[in-house]
Amino acid sequence: MSGTAPLDRARQFRNALGSFATGVTVITARAADGSDVGVTANSFNSVSLDPPMILWSIGKNSSSLAAFMQAEHFAVHILAADQEQLSGRFAKSGTDKFAGIDIERGQGDVPLLKGAAARFQCRTAFRHEAGDHYILVGEVDAFDHDDHAPLAFHGGRYGLFVRNEPPASVTETKIAPALVSELLVRAEDGLIRQVEEDLSEATISLPEFEVLRSVSEADLTLDELEEWAGPDQENSILALVEDLSERHLLLTPEGGTISLTEEGEAALAAVTTEISGIEDKVLAALSPHEAALFRRFLSKIVDSFANDAEG
Secondary structure, eight states: OTTSOHHHHHHHHHHHHTTSOEEOEEEEEEOTTSOEEEEEESOEEEEEETTEEEEEEEETTOTTHHHHHHOSEEEEEEOBTTOHHHHHHHHOOSSOTTTTOOEEEOGGGOEEESSOSEEEEEEEEEEEEETTEEEEEEEEEEEEEOSOOBEEEETTEEEEOOOOOOOOOHHHHTSOOOOHHHHHHHHHHHHHHHHHHHTTTSSSOHHHHHHHHHHHHSOBOHHHHHHHHOTTOHHHHHHHHHHHHHTTSEEOOTTSOBEEOHHHHHHHHHHHHHHHHHHHHHHTTSOHHHHHHHHHHHHHHHHHHHHHHHO
C-alpha cells in the first residue's frame, strides 16, 4: 500500500475500520454559554472499572469541540435499536438538535436523552490530543441502563444485534432443515387458526376483516376488489360485499367506489386492535429486536414478490 495516494489510502483506512461492528452513542454536554450540545459518535470504549472510566473521541473540525473541551461534565448515551433517527439528528451540524426532544437534566445540568439502552454521566478527567481528534476520558459518577437492544453500526450502515442460538443437538441435525416455504405456511396456518378462534365472538369474520381493511387502504370498485382477491374468488367476494353492505358496514354505490361507513370503520378498528393483541402474544416468543427483524425480513420477501410482478 506504500504507493497509494494519501486520499485513497485514507478512504481505504476508513473502509477497513468499518469492518469493526460498534454500537452508536450520542454525547451531550452543557456549553459555557448555557446552551446544550450533542454529537453522535461510535468511538466509545471502557477504560477502567476501578474507578469506573470511559473514553470517546471528537474531531478537531467539530463545531461542538470548544464546548466539550471546556465542559466539566458530559453524558454518554448508548442508543437503543429504535433510536436510529436520533443518531442521524445528532450527526448533523448547524441545527437545533434538541428541538422537540423531551430531556432530563443530569450532573452539571447536562441534558439526558430518554429511551437509551444505557446512559453514563461523567466528570471530565483527561483530554488528550490524538492526530485529528481529541480523546476525552470521563470518570463515571452515575449510570443507568435498560434491557433495550442496542443500535449497531457496521460498514457505514445501521443494523441490529442478533444473539447466536446454541448449536443444534446431534439428533436435531439429522433432520433436514425445514424449507422456508414450509415454515411460512406453518406460521400462517397457526396464526390464522389463532385469529379465527379469538374472532369467533367478534362482529366480523377474518375474511370480512380483510375486505374492510382493503377498502380502507385504497379506493376500490367492486371489479378492482375482485381483481385484488384473485381468480375464482369473484363469487365469494361479491357475497361478502353484499353481506357487509346489508349490515351497514360498507357503502356500495352501483359502479362507484366502495367505502366504509362509520359502523364499518368502528368494526375495523376494534378487530384490528384485537388482531394486534393476538400478534403480540405470538411474537412474545421473540425479543423486541428479533420481532423487528422478523417484520423487516417478511416485508422484504413481500416486496420482492411485488417487484417480480411489476417486472
